[in-house]
Amino acid sequence: MNNASLRPLGRLVGKLRAALPALSGLLLTVLPALTGAAGPMKIGIVGAGNMGGNLAELWADAGHEVMISSRHPEELKAQAQAIGPNVHVGTAREAAAFGPVVVIAMPYGQWPNVSDEIKAETAGKTVIDLTNPYPERDGPMAEQARQEGTGVADPKYLPGAHLVRAFNSIIYTNLQSLAHRAGDPVAIPVAGDDEHALEVTDQLVRDAGFEPVMVGPLSKAELFDVGSEVYVKVMTAAELREALGLAKD
Numbered sequence: 001m002n003n004a005s006l007r008p009l010g011r012l013v014g015k016l017r018a019a020l021p022a023l024s025g026l027l028l029t030v031l032p033a034l035t036g037a038a039g040p041m042k043i044g045i046v047g048a049g050n051m052g053g054n055l056a057e058l059w060a061d062a063g064h065e066v067m068i069s070s071r072h073p074e075e076l077k078a079q080a081q082a083i084g085p086n087v088h089v090g091t092a093r094e095a096a097a098f099g100p101v102v103v104i105a106m107p108y109g110q111w112p113n114v115s116d117e118i119k120a121e122t123a124g125k126t127v128i129d130l131t132n133p134y135p136e137r138d139g140p141m142a143e144q145a146r147q148e149g150t151g152v153a154d155p156k157y158l159p160g161a162h163l164v165r166a167f168n169s170i171i172y173t174n175l176q177s178l179a180h181r182a183g184d185p186v187a188i189p190v191a192g193d194d195e196h197a198l199e200v201t202d203q204l205v206r207d208a209g210f211e212p213v214m215v216g217p218l219s220k221a222e223l224f225d226v227g228s229e230v231y232v233k234v235m236t237a238a239e240l241r242e243a244l245g246l247a248k249d
Ligand SMILES: NC(=O)c1ccc[n+]([C@@H]2O[C@H](COP(=O)([O-])OP(=O)(O)OC[C@H]3O[C@@H](n4cnc5c(N)ncnc54)[C@H](OP(=O)(O)O)[C@@H]3O)[C@@H](O)[C@H]2O)c1
Pocket: 046, 047, 048, 049, 050, 051, 052, 069, 070, 071, 072, 091, 092, 105, 106, 107, 108, 110, 113, 114, 130, 131, 132, 133, 167, 168, 169, 170, 171, 172, 173
């Protein structure tokens, strides 16, 4: 069996984990081993909107424990309940403290505020950053980030965190409709410096129903930032590698 034919099985493992927590015996031990799926992770998401909400659903479906967050966490309860029992709600700080993986899915202009709120919690953790700077929405700090590239501009907000850029270059409607599509999966470009954080991200991209393409160190995130040739283009991994001039896998 190849990876593509095993994907639906991996998704089934996640659904089983989420729906039947009591069934933690033989079946759930054997199926992940067969599919190559990793065990459940605890993922805290800063944001619960188009990106954060859809990723929460994809990862909850894959069997992970997820916390979505916003400045109004009490308003997120119905959203979390609609996804499943493995989705929790909290503040940004609570999401950052929730587990070893944190995802930043808020408007770029919120970085200075949120940085102060969560940086004590994110040091040493895998932090997946999908924020994109839009000066018309986010103000002058976004203009500077456009010039520097997000891989250079963003780490200052979370010192000591193992930052990875991923999921910034896919429109949320494609997250919803193209996850786990039949045939070759849609590629997600990924850049980061920490090996473990990259491994975790690789797994979470796959669990969300996409294929990671490792582009290089964090400083190379500019290759798929806003305005780049590949930004929000729907491509297979082979097409993305060719567009970015990367070696074939
Ligand atoms: N939309 C896309 O297709 C897409 C694709 C790739 C990347 N992105 C990037 O992803 C990020 C999120 O985009 P989105 O479309 O998901 O935005 P969105 O739908 O407006 O959601 C933003 C979320 O962030 C929360 N938030 C804002 N400020 C916060 C704070 N200080 N603390 C905690 N939560 C806060 C919001 O909740 P409250 O306002 O209630 O606090 C909301 O849940 C942006 O940087 C965007 O550029 C978007």
